[in-house]
Amino acid sequence: MTTERGNEYHRPVLLEESIDGLAIKPGGIYVDVTFGGGGHSREILRRMDPTAHLYSFDQDADAERNIMDDDRFTFVRSNFRYLKNWMRYYGVEHIDGLLADLGVSSHHFDDETRGFSFRFDAPIDMRMNKRDGRTAADILNESSEEQLSNIFYIYGELKNARRLATAIVKARSSKSIVTTTDLMTVTEALMPKERVKKDMAKMFQALRIEVNNEMEALKEMLTSAIELLSPNGRLSVITYHSLEDRMVKNMIKTGNVEGRMEKDFFGRTATTMKQLKGKPIVPSAEEQKENPRSRSAKLRIAEKVAEE
Structure with a gap:
């Protein structure tokens, strides 16, 4: 039976905008690498047809309470840095879209036992896993x-x-x-x-x-995501601080997290991804008021460039 705990666990940020960015198509294969409360995954499933499939990642055992019962859904209990390995395990060579909400869920900040917030006196743990x-x-x-x-x-x-x-x-x-x-x-x-x-x-x-070795994990996940995306496949990533946003921006623009522009034999700049919507999308004033966690959020949407 599908659980509805997700709304209690975590309120998804930029929900409509991030899923719109995936441009979900019939029979597509999609990945949500930050399952958490399942809010984004539920919306992806709502828009998918019966022939599509969604793989959702989370390394936190708490997130497993939010798993949905749906034949089109597979939960992967793992860090998203192992994205490529798990897709190979499931026999998936290409994906049509990937969503990542990189922020720490409100569940983690509100859990008095995990040490993520200085609002509570707790053992200072901070492990996602x-x-x-x-x-x-x-x-x-x-x-x-x-x-x-x-x-x-x-x-x-x-x-x-x-x-x-x-x-x-x-x-x-x-x-x-x-x-x-x-x-x-x-x-x-x-x-x-x-x-x-x-x-x-x-x-x-x-x-x-x-x-949580977050920067290295993010680098590995983004590299794998770009490799796995089909031509015209979409990347929809929500960031919350300048370090991860810079990494995502550089990866989209240059194919590496350092932002190093690489050229081919003929001196042409090699581009794998194209950022859509121009500037990053930010939450509306209304969303920021209703969900303070969203105030620092930025959404970048990119599309895999089809080979000529």
């Missing part, structure tokens, strides 16, 4: 000062990254940092009063990205 990998606490207590500084500066774009790292290393010498409150107690005084919430959010974001 609770069955594997190092926690944020492990990183805070085991990384060198330089490593911590790089994490905060590169992934959080925090100007005081070095001071934060120094304070953490000093504090953990007498007491391990194991909860969100422990981390806030050590670092809050180093943040400008008018920016405490914003900087704290950036620090938590940086740790989450490191814990």
